[in-house]
Amino acid sequence: xxxxxxxxxxxxxxxxxxxxxxxxxxxxxxxxxxxxxxxxxxxxxxxxxxxxxxxxxxxxxxxxxxxxxxxxxxxxxxxxxxxxxxxxxxxxxxxxxxxxxxxxxxxxxxxxxxxxxxxxxxxxxxxxxxxxxxxxxxxxxxxxxxxxxxxxxxxxxxxxxxxxxxxxxxxxxxxxxxxxxxxxxxxxxxxxxxxxxxxxxxxxxxxxxxxxxxxxxxxxxxxxxxxxxxxxxxxxxxxxxxxxxxxxxxxxxx
Numbered sequence: 001x002x003x004x005x006x007x008x009x010x011x012x013x014x015x016x017x018x019x020x021x022x023x024x025x026x027x028x029x030x031x032x033x034x035x036x037x038x039x040x041x042x043x044x045x046x047x048x049x050x051x052x053x054x055x056x057x058x059x060x061x062x063x064x065x066x067x068x069x070x071x072x073x074x075x076x077x078x079x080x081x082x083x084x085x086x087x088x089x090x091x092x093x094x095x096x097x098x099x100x101x102x103x104x105x106x107x108x109x110x111x112x113x114x115x116x117x118x119x120x121x122x123x124x125x126x127x128x129x130x131x132x133x134x135x136x137x138x139x140x141x142x143x144x145x146x147x148x149x150x151x152x153x154x155x156x157x158x159x160x161x162x163x164x165x166x167x168x169x170x171x172x173x174x175x176x177x178x179x180x181x182x183x184x185x186x187x188x189x190x191x192x193x194x195x196x197x198x199x200x201x202x203x204x205x206x207x208x209x210x211x212x213x214x215x216x217x218x219x220x221x222x223x224x225x226x227x228x229x230x231x232x233x234x235x236x237x238x239x240x241x242x243x244x245x246x247x248x249x250x251x252x253x254x
Contacts, residue, residue, distance in 0.1 A: 006046060006067050012056035012231070013049045017238035022048060022230075027084050042069040050074035055227045058208025082223040087230060111201070111225065112136050114144060114154070119196040119203075121229050122148060126218040133159040138167065145172045155179050155193040204228050 008014075014022065026044060030037025050068040054061060064071040081087055110131070114123040123144055127136045137160050144151060153175040154168075161178045168174040179194045204210045207228035 008049070009067075010049070010053055010056075010065075012052040014045060014052065014234070015238055018234040019045050019048070021234050021237060025087075027081065042073060044077075047074055047077045051078050051227060052231055055207045055209045055224055056231065078223065079220075082219060087223065087226050110136065111204075111221075112140050113197060113200055113204075113225075114140060115197055115200045117196070119200045120233065121200065121226070122151075124222050124225050126221040126225075128218075134162060134164045137164055141168055141172055141174060141176075145174060153177065157191075157194055200229075203232055207231070 023044065026048075029040055031039045046069050050064055050071075051074060053059070053068065054064065054074075061071045061075045064074060068074060110127050110133075112125045112127065112133070113121065116122055123140060125136065125140050125143075137156070141154070144154075152173070155177050157179055158181075160176065165176045165178070168176045179191050181189055181191065204225050207224070209224050210228055
């Protein structure tokens with residue numbers, strides 16, 4: 001079936017409104033640059049729909065349905081776009097990028113997510129699980145300061161307490177505030193600020209590909225998390241809102 005005539009049948013497919021948001025954010029095709037290149041054989045919307053299908057359903061790349069472009073093509077775009085910055089470990093996670101966290105009983109990788117006050121993602125980093133949260137945070141905060149200099153205050157849980165607070169203040173002029181559990185509490189407690197991070201992680205886990213890390217490269221793990229949140233945000237931005245009461249037509253008189 002020609003790619004241009006593929007019928008959109010999956011819940012993960014882009015709507016017309018979503019594609020209007022996404023298309024301008026993609027890199028310019030190589031054939032349109034000064035260095036040149038071969039024209040792309042498949043419509044980009046089909047490529048994006050293929051990536052979204054994998055992220056949303058948790059399938060293997062080779063199991064991509066036949067009505068999409070070839071899986072090698074879709075994966076190739078996923079890899080190149082991630083490299084260009086566009087957008088519990090399984091056995092396929094490489095030994096050089098995995099580790100064991102004895103405290104949290106995690107064998108694989110950790111996901112470090114920074115969100116804004118609405119719970120929308122600011123930065124995502126994936127590291128081996130044996131790297132302590134405070135050590136990973138130094139790299140996260142450096143990147144955060146360079147890319148988002150307007151951010152001057154961050155809230156975090158007690159895993160980031162200690163010398164990191166002074167280090168962030170002295171080196172990055174960043175105020176790190178620790179959110180602690182109230183004394184005497186037991187079991188699950190909703191903590192101020194922190195619950196927004198937990199909610200964002202829950203959003204990521206709604207995409208089945210993120211329920212378990214199957215990627216050999218940590219960069220690809222980050223990319224799958226980013227794609228899941230891209231789907232979330234484009235759906236929200238293009239969601240049809242109910243008309244306000246003042247805009248509704250009055251009912252005709254009997």
